[in-house]
Amino acid sequence: MYRILMCAAASAFFISGQAIAQTPSPATPKVAIDDIMVPSSDPGVEIYVRNKRPPDMASFRPESTVLFVHGCCLPSEVTFDLKLDGMSWVDYIVTHGYDVYLMDVRGFGKSTRPKEMAEKPEANPPLFRGDVWLKDISSVVDFILKRRNIAHLDLVGWSAGAGYIAAYTTHNPDKVKRLVLYAPLWAVQTPLQSSSEFSAAYLTWRKDEYRQKRWLPGLSEDKKAMLTPPGWLDTFIEAAWSSDPMGAQMDPPILRVPAGTAPDFFEYWNVGKAYYDPAKITVPTLVIGAEWDNLTPPYMRQALFPLLSNAPGKRYVELGQGTHTIMIEKNRLQLFKAVQSFLDDVQ
Helix, strand or coil: CCCCCCCCCCEEEEECHHHHHCCCCCCCCCCEEEEEEEECCCCCCEEEEEEEECCCCCCCCHHHEEEEECCCCCCHHHHHCCCECCECHHHHHHCCCCEEEEECCCCCCCCCCCHHHHCCHHHCCCCCCHHHHHHHHHHHHHHHHHHHCCCCEEEEEECHHHHHHHHHHHHCHHHEEEEEEECCCCCCCCCCCCCHHHHCCEEEEEHHHHHHHHCCCCCCHHHHHHHCCCCHHHHHHHHHHHCCHHHHCCCCCEEEEECCHHHHHHHCHHHCCCCCCHHHCCCCEEEEEECCCCCCCHHHHHHHHHHCCCCCCCEEEEECCCCCCHHHCCCHHHHHHHHHHHHHHCC
């Protein structure tokens, strides 16, 4: 079962967080939902895919079909389809008439988890590196194109996922209509030191550890409180940890995260080596992120953008008052509207 520098070719914008944050949230939209398990190119491995679309959608077009790909640490449903104030990012795009898909790379969410994730993390090497991500992305793209009888679609990727969809696009330009790189990785200015945890098959996070160390890292407590409406962090954490049923049964509950993106990072981005060649991207591309992002800081996007020398209609957008996870923060509508504008306007 299947299962935004302004010029003629490129635009750049900086969007303040204040005005948009006061925009009332729309009513909960009505959507049609399919949860699908798509066979990967490897026997016995299935990729979880969720499809949401307007209930009355009867025809499907490349310019209104979107696939979301998550980052290194959270599945797509938690990242892109988490209902906050009655609406998720996916819901927002659906209300604009889009046929939206999201996927989990193997080892994440509802996709097949390998037997190594039931063993001690130190017993096996890191799972899964970029070649596996590219295989799974390819399987899902091909499934959607066949299902909808279309030639190409839009790709939206976050963080590490942005890098992998960019790499996929360099190899498959005929299958991609437009590309959205949200908080993309690029070469670091100060190399990081590796640690033993990055040599394990997977990482393990506790809820208290995430709250104390990983939620909005590097920000003051005042900024954290300003960006996080009451209850939103609790909703996010419960959804994230529930996405790992085995980890949720442990005492204390943990979230297990495949660690394969770490060796990719240390082999490429940490030593100034690009994982893909931006000049080979030949489709309209949006590079977008937030000013307080301490994980993929603005300098990364500013270095990447000029290298997209063959991307027509490229656009750079820097969002105010947000971090790496602005999609689940107070000013998330900045992100939603900027991406929607690109998808609607750039052909």
